[in-house]
Amino acid sequence: MLPGRFAAETIVSDVAVRVQSNAESESDLSDAMLQVARALAPLKSPRIDRLVPRSQDAARRNSLSATFGLGAFPLHSDLAHWTTPARFVVLGAASASPSSARTTVLAVPPLSTEAEFNSVAAGIFVISNGSKSFLGSICRKGCPFFRFDAACMKALNPASTNAYQIFDHHLRGRPATTVQWCVGDILILDNWTALHGRTAIAKSNDDRVLLRLRVGGQP
Ligand SMILES: O=C(O)CCC(=O)C(=O)O
Numbered sequence: 001m002l003p004g005r006f007a008a009e010t011i012v013s014d015v016a017v018r019v020q021s022n023a024e025s026e027s028d029l030s031d032a033m034l035q036v037a038r039a040l041a042p043l044k045s046p047r048i049d050r051l052v053p054r055s056q057d058a059a060r061r062n063s064l065s066a067t068f069g070l071g072a073f074p075l076h077s078d079l080a081h082w083t084t085p086a087r088f089v090v091l092g093a094a095s096a097s098p099s100s101a102r103t104t105v106l107a108v109p110p111l112s113t114e115a116e117f118n119s120v121a122a123g124i125f126v127i128s129n130g131s132k133s134f135l136g137s138i139c140r141k142g143c144p145f146f147r148f149d150a151a152c153m154k155a156l157n158p159a160s161t162n163a164y165q166i167f168d169h170h171l172r173g174r175p176a177t178t179v180q181w182c183v184g185d186i187l188i189l190d191n192w193t194a195l196h197g198r199t200a201i202a203k204s205n206d207d208r209v210l211l212r213l214r215v216g217g218q219p
């Protein structure tokens, strides 16, 4: 149950919940997001990012916009380069219109057989994180999260390439839920069992501004 000031709670899918805050300003929205996040887990040093559509040229280094610009962002986990990716991602719409790009969400479908799971788990990747890079996999028996982000995962050998292809193929063609934003909406994503992305920015003057707060995980 979320704190009282929120207007509605909608289960977008079994891995995402949308709440409508009554926030009318960006600072009200940040406060509302922090309130939601605190209901999920204790926050150590919360950082709120401001996501605005950016072309490749104007993007920050290492951001998804640096690779995909105004195009669609593929399904990924956030902070996949952390030893434990963020537990939840909280997004909030500070500015949006009905034609703004949508956020896409897909609960990772269970791999169909144990053999398929094992093939994916057998792929070892270099998880790039500067001087703290390490080896990891998309999934592992007994591990509660999936890690999937091509931007920071480099295949180590043919088994890793195979694992990536199996997993990518497994996701392909699955209908992701698309979230259309209204100002003040807050979306809570389970970043361990779901992947998310974004549709392309269709309008060059899309005034979409999302705030983002990541909760939990271990750098
Ligand atoms: O803009 C969105 O809807 C999602 C953006 C995102 O997933 C990211 O920047 O990591």
Ligand SMILES: [Fe+2]
Residues within 6 Å of the ligand: 076, 077, 078, 196, 197
């Ligand atoms: Fe993301």
